[in-house]
Amino acid sequence: MAAGLVAASVVLITLVIGIRGVAAMRSTSDFLVASRRVTPLLNAAAVSGEYLSAASFLGIAGLVVKDGVGALWYPVGFAAGYIAMLVLVAAPMRRSGALTVPDFAEARLASPRLRKLAAVVVLVIGGLYLVPQFRTAGLVLSVVSATPYWVGVVLAGTAVATTLALGGMRAATYVQAFQFCLKLVLFIVPAIWLVLTAGAEVRDAAVQPTEFTHFSQDTPVTFRVDVTLDVEQPITAFTREGEPTRLSEGTHRMAADSTLVFPGGARVPEVAGVSPPGSPGWERPLLDFAGAGHPLLGTMAVLIATMLGTMGLPHVIMRFHTSPDGRAARRTAAITVTLLSVFYLFPGVYGVLGSVLVPQLYLAGATDTAVVALPMQVDTGWQGTLFTALLTGGAFAAFLATSLGLLLASAGAVAYDLAPAGLGRLRLAVVALATVVVCLALFAAHLDAGVLVTWAFTVAASTFSPMLVLGIWWPKLTAPGAICGVLAGLLASSGAIAVTLFGPHVSGWLAILLAQPAPWTVPLAYLTMVLVSLRGRPPAWSMPAMLRLHLAEEPAPPAARHRDRTAR
Amino acid sequence: MNKTASKRVAVMSPQTRLAHSRRRLRGPWRTPRLDPGDADRAQRAYRRQRSRGITALAATALLLFGLPVVFTMLPALTEVRLLGVRVSWLLLAVLPYPIMVGLAWWQLRRAEAAEDPGERDG
Numbered sequence: 001m002a003a004g005l006v007a008a009s010v011v012l013i014t015l016v017i018g019i020r021g022v023a024a025m026r027s028t029s030d031f032l033v034a035s036r037r038v039t040p041l042l043n044a045a046a047v048s049g050e051y052l053s054a055a056s057f058l059g060i061a062g063l064v065v066k067d068g069v070g071a072l073w074y075p076v077g078f079a080a081g082y083i084a085m086l087v088l089v090a091a092p093m094r095r096s097g098a099l100t101v102p103d104f105a106e107a108r109l110a111s112p113r114l115r116k117l118a119a120v121v122v123l124v125i126g127g128l129y130l131v132p133q134f135r136t137a138g139l140v141l142s143v144v145s146a147t148p149y150w151v152g153v154v155l156a157g158t159a160v161a162t163t164l165a166l167g168g169m170r171a172a173t174y175v176q177a178f179q180f181c182l183k184l185v186l187f188i189v190p191a192i193w194l195v196l197t198a199g200a201e202v203r204d205a206a207v208q209p210t211e212f213t214h215f216s217q218d219t220p221v222t223f224r225v226d227v228t229l230d231v232e233q234p235i236t237a238f239t240r241e242g243e244p245t246r247l248s249e250g251t252h253r254m255a256a257d258s259t260l261v262f263p264g265g266a267r268v269p270e271v272a273g274v275s276p277p278g279s280p281g282w283e284r285p286l287l288d289f290a291g292a293g294h295p296l297l298g299t300m301a302v303l304i305a306t307m308l309g310t311m312g313l314p315h316v317i318m319r320f321h322t323s324p325d326g327r328a329a330r331r332t333a334a335i336t337v338t339l340l341s342v343f344y345l346f347p348g349v350y351g352v353l354g355s356v357l358v359p360q361l362y363l364a365g366a367t368d369t370a371v372v373a374l375p376m377q378v379d380t381g382w383q384g385t386l387f388t389a390l391l392t393g394g395a396f397a398a399f400l401a402t403s404l405g406l407l408l409a410s411a412g413a414v415a416y417d418l419a420p421a422g423l424g425r426l427r428l429a430v431v432a433l434a435t436v437v438v439c440l441a442l443f444a445a446h447l448d449a450g451v452l453v454t455w456a457f458t459v460a461a462s463t464f465s466p467m468l469v470l471g472i473w474w475p476k477l478t479a480p481g482a483i484c485g486v487l488a489g490l491l492a493s494s495g496a497i498a499v500t501l502f503g504p505h506v507s508g509w510l511a512i513l514l515a516q517p518a519p520w521t522v523p524l525a526y527l528t529m530v531l532v533s534l535r536g537r538p539p540a541w542s543m544p545a546m547l548r549l550h551l552a553e554e555p556a557p558p559a560a561r562h563r564d565r566t567a568r
Numbered sequence: 569m570n571k572t573a574s575k576r577v578a579v580m581s582p583q584t585r586l587a588h589s590r591r592r593l594r595g596p597w598r599t600p601r602l603d604p605g606d607a608d609r610a611q612r613a614y615r616r617q618r619s620r621g622i623t624a625l626a627a628t629a630l631l632l633f634g635l636p637v638v639f640t641m642l643p644a645l646t647e648v649r650l651l652g653v654r655v656s657w658l659l660l661a662v663l664p665y666p667i668m669v670g671l672a673w674w675q676l677r678r679a680e681a682a683e684d685p686g687e688r689d690g
Binding site: 070072073076077079080084086087091204207283284285295296299300303307327330331333334338342344345348473541544546547548550551552 | 637
């Protein structure tokens, strides 16, 4: 109940700041001035606020519990993305005057077809990124308040769509900057409290992982998805009502939303395809997908996707536009690296504590809820309740800020790039898209937030990253080249993901290249773009179109003819 | 960029711009042009930023892709402990962040220095 209250107050405070932000903007005579006042620090806080999604707040710790310490490569890649952004994209993108990637496509290459294609890519990335946000909201709500999964998903979708359709069209900067501070505090303070309160025994166990083989005490497990358990020794478990159920040797299928209480001392049943927390290899700092046996390749795949994908995220690119000039945009990226680095020191703390205190979540298919499940394991009194509530609030802030930005970017792609329409249609697009994403999220309960989000990064890295990097740094890029490259990257990356989701089971390095296709789809997209461009001839204006992206704004105009440049 | 291309882009919040989008939809696309002076300046800035950017990216790539190789070559790092914590955990969970922050600010300073008036005209 307390958790619900905190989540509700996060939504309320967000609304209040949003409304106040709008009022502050209106009071200035010229909206342009207000916008140019967005300092790099404020903007970096807003970028980080929008960027730290449910995947960062809950997903990474959940993946550490499930896959091992190697999952900490995800945040490294997430933060490194802003170095790539700083070096390659931030200042030229701001100087192009383009607001979204489809905008940039048209400004640099003058191709309406490329613009429409880019809008489709925005929708794919938006979908892959939004589904885990809504899914995790549903999962967290079902853990803290015992509601069914779908209730949380629908509530989350309704809250985001309503906020956006009613008032979210303006002045999001202050909201997102506030949410960054909120998330930082709500993540770091409970982490320190957990480490201090957990006791020396738990701390020692956390740094010396042992395989989760026996339940240390009576442990209730609520299965969030259908799970097949492989029981080695017969167990007498209990239902929620206290009825004994005997699990004989062999496989048992557990329906989603059922609960079993496993007695302390019983041997932990195995879950097909997943190794328990603390098993050999868990402590290795590399990512090995599905036991494929190629940890180096798996780690590199995630790093390529996350580092190169960041620059193509539609909701992040948008935020850089609120900087007054290219210099401030670059500065924003540098501060963002700093702010994210502070945040990303802590998911590992939750991860290793989670593997000791709540390893049973891996049976339930709910490792993403490890962060919010931890406080009650350390303290069952008011402190535990309080910190559960705080972390739930932080998780909601995470999912809210990201979803708002993504939904707006996706709605913009529909109502601005694909089917030009007015404000009314934009609102309609928001509601329609939210409905589609809610429906998708209802069937995505078994997919980890971190994995889904990495797919969004993979698609961005295979489509927008080559288009932006080559568009900004290579004058010979042509519109047909960009179209072919984006198409190749989009089809290859989404095709590989579709095969992973719906196709036959594969193993070995092929499994990695299908589940994390960045190592081949990114070079494929770059190569296609370069080769097709080289076959054609760039138009005469191609060189000035590229060079003007690198022309710094005059800090103080020495001559009259530069006057209008500073207004940009 | 100045007299010749008079298309001005208003700076506003992304949200506002989207909401206002229908007013500037499908405006005529203008050929980008640069003054000869500006073109020279832009060409020099482009080259400088490119060479500096490549160094920074190479350093980041070395850190990111080198560390997994180190972990593969030296599995013993997982056995050695510092203050009770495995060294490889510290190398992964803590070390990259200060280095990346340092890289970001180093590159920021170099990119800004490349745009300073003295450097720009020289």
